[in-house]
Amino acid sequence: MVPKPESSVFDDLAAEHRRLDAILAGLGPDDWVRESGAPGWTISDVVLHLAQSEELVLATVGGERAGFVREEGVHLDTLMDRLVAADRGMTPEQVFERWRKAAAASPDALRNHPPKERLAWAAVPLSPRTLATTRLAEHWAHGLDITDPLGIDFPDTARLRHIAWLAQRTLPYAFATEGEEGGPVRCELTGPDGESWTFGDPGAPSVIRGPVGDFCRVGARRVAPGDTALVAEGPHAEAALRVVRNYAT
Structure with missing residues (x-):
């Protein structure tokens, strides 16, 4: 039986970031404006969402929760759509650099947070390890949304x-x-x-x-x-x- 994932999840989150970074670095201008596998979002929108959500990781590690304040009954997808729409004027280069900056900082921010101190997140507070796992899951899923429409190889890994x-x-x-x-x-x-x-x-x-x-x-x-x-x-x-x-x- 495989035990509960240990600290390697932080390393694996960083590895997933590196894989996505290499893919994004190879995209041309036309690729960024293509429709992604996420309905209603371009590939640039998907990366912008990942940038915003990684920034929320850093904010919650810092003790903030403002990004997840939402009206009662507002679905999380609706909130994420609103956040993307608010920043949609950024160029692909700006979006890429914004994601790179947040993604470079989030694995170690989570790794270095007290492991038993739960962090505010979308539905319930999570341990740093579990939050890192959710970030790995989101980057992997949106990696599919980016690579599938472009015909880019995105093989499964042990992560x-x-x-x-x-x-x-x-x-x-x-x-x-x-x-x-x-x-x-x-x-x-x-x-x-x-x-x-x-x-x-x-x-x-x-x-x-x-x-x-x-x-x-x-x-x-x-x-x-x-x-x-x-x-x-x-x-x-x-x-x-x-x-x-x-x-x-």
Whole structure:
């Protein structure tokens, strides 16, 4: 069984940042204005959102929460749309440099924060390690939104183990949010290099099996469960695939 991810999540977040940096550095002017895989957003919008959300990481580490103040009933996606719209006048070069600056600082800011001191975030306060995992999940998912429309290779990596851990660990929250009846679900997943990773109670009556990349894409709502190689067995596994998520709402 794979244990809860340890401090390497900070290193892996930095590695995901470096991969995205190399991709963005190779884009031409026309690429930045292309429609991304995120509905309603160009590729520049996606990078701007990542820049803004990394700045929010640095703000919450510094004890601020203003970025996540929202009216009651306002969905997080709506708030993020408003933030992007407010800064949409920036050039691609400005957006790229803004993201680079925040992304360069956030892994160590989280790594150096007291590990048991929770940080204000979108839905509930999170430990620095868990917040780093959510940032890894978001950069990976939006990396798909950037690379898929441009036909750029974006292979799965062992860093997905953190995202899979997050998705399985937060299933009770996902069941409750979606109003679905849930129960213990374990995940027996295969990594991109053939690794075997198990998350959850080994005695759980429900199990999801298959490639970790498929599981993470379902959790990111980038693919439907029926379009993957995932197998769901037991009373709650199919429902888990309907509600699983790698992101806050």
